[in-house]
Amino acid sequence: MTIGDWLTESANWAFLFLAIPTFVASVMVVSSRNVVRAVLYLVIALGGSAALFLMLGAEFVGWTVVLVYIGAVIILFLIGIMITRAPLTKSVDLSHPISAKAPAALLSVLLFGVVAWAVVESFGLETIPLPEEATRTGEIGLSIFTSWVIPFEVVSFVLLAALIGGIVLARKDEPAEVP
Amino acid sequence: MIVTPGWYMALAAVLFSIGGAGVLVRRNALVMFMSIELMLNSVNLTFVAAGTGLGLIEGQVAALFVIVVAAAEVTIGLAILVAVFRGRATANVDELSSLGG
Amino acid sequence: MIDYHAILPEIILALTVLAVLVTDLVTKDKYYAAVVGMAGLFATMIPLLTLALCDDLAGCSGELPRVLFGGSYVVDQYAVVLKAVFVFAVFIALLLAVAYLESDRYYEGEFYFLLLAAALGGVVMSSSRDFLTLIIGLELVSGPGFLLAGWRKGDERSNEAALKFFIIGVTGLALLLMGVSLVYGITGTQLFAELAATPQAIVDEPVFALGLLFVLLGFTFKISAVPFHVWTPDVYEGAPTPVGAWLSVGSKTAGFVGLLTVCYLAFPQVSNLWGPALWLAAILSMTVGNFVAIQQTNVVRLLGYSSIAQAGFILAPFGAAAAAGADLQQAFAASVTYLVIYAVMNLGAFGVVIAVGTRLKTYELADWSGMYRWSAGLAILVGAFFLSLAGIPPLAGWFAKLAMFSATIAVGDIWGYSIAVVAALNTVVALVYYTKVVKTAFFDPVPDTIDVAALEGMDVAPPMQLALGITAVLVLVLGVFPGLVSTLAQYSSEVVTAAGL
Numbered sequence: 001m002t003i004g005d006w007l008t009e010s011a012n013w014a015f016l017f018l019a020i021p022t023f024v025a026s027v028m029v030v031s032s033r034n035v036v037r038a039v040l041y042l043v044i045a046l047g048g049s050a051a052l053f054l055m056l057g058a059e060f061v062g063w064t065v066v067l068v069y070i071g072a073v074i075i076l077f078l079i080g081i082m083i084t085r086a087p088l089t090k091s092v093d094l095s096h097p098i099s100a101k102a103p104a105a106l107l108s109v110l111l112f113g114v115v116a117w118a119v120v121e122s123f124g125l126e127t128i129p130l131p132e133e134a135t136r137t138g139e140i141g142l143s144i145f146t147s148w149v150i151p152f153e154v155v156s157f158v159l160l161a162a163l164i165g166g167i168v169l170a171r172k173d174e175p176a177e178v179p
Numbered sequence: 180m181i182v183t184p185g186w187y188m189a190l191a192a193v194l195f196s197i198g199g200a201g202v203l204v205r206r207n208a209l210v211m212f213m214s215i216e217l218m219l220n221s222v223n224l225t226f227v228a229a230g231t232g233l234g235l236i237e238g239q240v241a242a243l244f245v246i247v248v249a250a251a252e253v254t255i256g257l258a259i260l261v262a263v264f265r266g267r268a269t270a271n272v273d274e275l276s277s278l279g280g
Numbered sequence: 281m282i283d284y285h286a287i288l289p290e291i292i293l294a295l296t297v298l299a300v301l302v303t304d305l306v307t308k309d310k311y312y313a314a315v316v317g318m319a320g321l322f323a324t325m326i327p328l329l330t331l332a333l334c335d336d337l338a339g340c341s342g343e344l345p346r347v348l349f350g351g352s353y354v355v356d357q358y359a360v361v362l363k364a365v366f367v368f369a370v371f372i373a374l375l376l377a378v379a380y381l382e383s384d385r386y387y388e389g390e391f392y393f394l395l396l397a398a399a400l401g402g403v404v405m406s407s408s409r410d411f412l413t414l415i416i417g418l419e420l421v422s423g424p425g426f427l428l429a430g431w432r433k434g435d436e437r438s439n440e441a442a443l444k445f446f447i448i449g450v451t452g453l454a455l456l457l458m459g460v461s462l463v464y465g466i467t468g469t470q471l472f473a474e475l476a477a478t479p480q481a482i483v484d485e486p487v488f489a490l491g492l493l494f495v496l497l498g499f500t501f502k503i504s505a506v507p508f509h510v511w512t513p514d515v516y517e518g519a520p521t522p523v524g525a526w527l528s529v530g531s532k533t534a535g536f537v538g539l540l541t542v543c544y545l546a547f548p549q550v551s552n553l554w555g556p557a558l559w560l561a562a563i564l565s566m567t568v569g570n571f572v573a574i575q576q577t578n579v580v581r582l583l584g585y586s587s588i589a590q591a592g593f594i595l596a597p598f599g600a601a602a603a604a605g606a607d608l609q610q611a612f613a614a615s616v617t618y619l620v621i622y623a624v625m626n627l628g629a630f631g632v633v634i635a636v637g638t639r640l641k642t643y644e645l646a647d648w649s650g651m652y653r654w655s656a657g658l659a660i661l662v663g664a665f666f667l668s669l670a671g672i673p674p675l676a677g678w679f680a681k682l683a684m685f686s687a688t689i690a691v692g693d694i695w696g697y698s699i700a701v702v703a704a705l706n707t708v709v710a711l712v713y714y715t716k717v718v719k720t721a722f723f724d725p726v727p728d729t730i731d732v733a734a735l736e737g738m739d740v741a742p743p744m745q746l747a748l749g750i751t752a753v754l755v756l757v758l759g760v761f762p763g764l765v766s767t768l769a770q771y772s773s774e775v776v777t778a779a780g781l
């Protein structure tokens with residue numbers, strides 16, 4: 001398949017239209033010197049991936065990402081910034097010096113190269129019609145409550161533990177109140 | 180509708196490496212958390228793209244579980260971060276609080 | 281129809297976790313929450329016993345292994361042994377924590393709740409035979425671990441330990457999940473039994489090997505093996521010491537359960553890929569851990585590095601057998617045996633460190649000098665646990681080492697012999713610092729700064745006495761009766777492999 005063929009397909013244009021902002025926003029998240037701005041770029045990156053989930057037919061996952069990540073996790077991050085009083089203006093000492101950055105950047109480029117090569121090598125780039133059975137939300141519920149009951153129950157304990165432990169660690173201890 | 184799962188997985192590889200670079204390079208704990216979120220999100224993208232490519236629903240189920248785990252992790256991480264900053268702050272805030280009543 | 285008998289331990293433990301939370305809410309005296317927790321742990325042991333002894337019990341039908349949910353949850357002998365280890369570890373950690381938490385202002389009820397929740401994660405992990413269940417279980421072990429590491433809220437070192445542990449732990453989780461998603465993408469399954477039957481054409485795909493690499497890296501973080509070990513001593517030192525005891529045993533066991541189960545059950549056909557990696561990690565872990573441990577002056581840090589070295593010993597037989605392409609079952613049994621005995625003796629070692637630490641208010645080895653003068657009992661326990669970790673007969677550690685060496689030598693080949701030689705040299709190195717601790721406690725003169733009369737008057741809190749008593753008796757019994765250890769090894773090697781399903 002030539003690049004010309006690839007570009008004539010509208011789904012590929014939609015993919016590019018979503019993938020490029022997601023990529024750029026992700027780069028900005030890790031490189032932004034301003035923490036609040038990093039959070040806002042994270043919104044774009046996650047919103048882009050939510051749209052990509054919709055394109056893949058995973059509607060339930062896509063909307064869950066919108067609700068849980070963009071709705072809740074981002075707010076948590078903003079609250080975290082407020083409570084910890086992280087510097088809201090540009091700060092220079094946010095990152096390692098350049099000398100420490102170079103090997104890390106090299107490592108991540110290497111990581112990308114290896115993973116992307118292996119993925120393309122193994123999965124190929126052939127285009128398939130969106131499978132009908134993979135898009136039904138009802139299937140997800142059925143699957144969770146037949147095959148994945150145990151992880152579903154256990155994950156509720158993960159959330160409960162995170163909630164209770166999080167409250168204890170984050171709450172302010174009154175000096176007068178001796179338990 | 181047609182899709183090319185390979186491209187989605189390649190994009191996931193990009194996002195994963197960007198997140199990994201963020202964890203390695205950045206010192207700010209909040210930005211490190213965000214980088215980890217990027218990595219987990221790219222895992223979701225791989226799971227869902229793989230599931231769609233195979234025509235199986237398990238990829239989406241796995242992605243949902245990863246989302247829940249990631250949410251729990253953010254809660255834990257931010258609670259720890261608040262504790263860290265509170266410990267640091269008390270050293271100089273104690274003196275200020277007596278002024279503020 | 282769900283086999284409720286098979287998952288009864290999980291159900292009881294889950295109810296206990298909730299009961300502890302409610303007890304904490306309604307009682308003023310937080311001690312009751314611990315009592316409820318311990319009662320629940322005892323109750324959890326009962327179905328574990330009935331599952332193991334089902335053949336001999338009247339009115340009990342069905343024997344192990346019990347397969348649930350289409351093979352994604354299997355209760356076999358191996359799972360029962362490890363569930364018992366998790367329940368035991370959390371029981372001892374609870375006993376150690378009760379006195380520790382009451383000595384200062386801590387949140388108590390929530391502490392017990394998190395500890396028991398972590399035990400539930402471990403119990404679920406032991407039976408998990410698919411990646412999703414395994415990872416959620418692992419998450420339930422590590423999530424509370426991050427929180428508990430920061431439980432000394434006023435202490436900056438504890439806060440930083442929690443932060444460090446969290447960032448490293450979650451990065452490891454992300455790597456692990458990426459690996460799983462890649463493997464799932466190429467094979468289309470997360471079930472270990474189906475992964476083990478992957479056709480050769482798919483195994484040869486680069487993504488399969490890459491996914492496996494990520495999975496291994498993710499677990500290496502969790503078992504604190506070299507090269508991802510640097511967080512271990514800092515976290516054990518910064519965390520409240522009973523939490524250090526739990527992390528060094530429970531959290532590490534969870535990592536090992538994951539690693540061993542995944543390698544043995546999901547990827548046996550590519551043992552030539554992961555075998556050399558584990559072999560190398562084993563050699564590096566024992567060498568680095570031991571050589572750095574020698575230089576430590578803080579007992580908790582010493583135990584941290586010693587636990588890295590012990591992780592190397594645990595991995596050694598399994599890694600060598602896989603690398604050489606030998607029979608995995610014997611090596612698997614040796615690794616699990618070592619893991620179980622390590623759990624008992626390391627809990628004891630941490631227990632005695634906590635008992636001494638609550639008296640001295642410091643964990644510096646120099647202050648342990650002449651412990652025999654002011655507490656002969658504690659000094660003897662120091663001797664028992666540290667010499668057991670060193671592998672001196674007639675203590676349990678001796679059989680662990682014996683199982684490890686005989687399994688690696690049985691592997692033969694250059695892989696087996698080389699790691700046996702390295703392990704032998706390392707055992708000698710380890711002997712140096714373990715005996716240094718014992719020598720300090722018994723023969724060194726008491727420093728002038730220590731008030732012997734005041735220390736003599738202090739008692740070890742009853743829960744701590746119980747914890748030390750149980751672990752000491754076990755270390756002795758396992759060391760004196762070799763039949764027990766060989767039964768244990770035999771029992772824990774009975775795991776349902778792909779061929780058996």
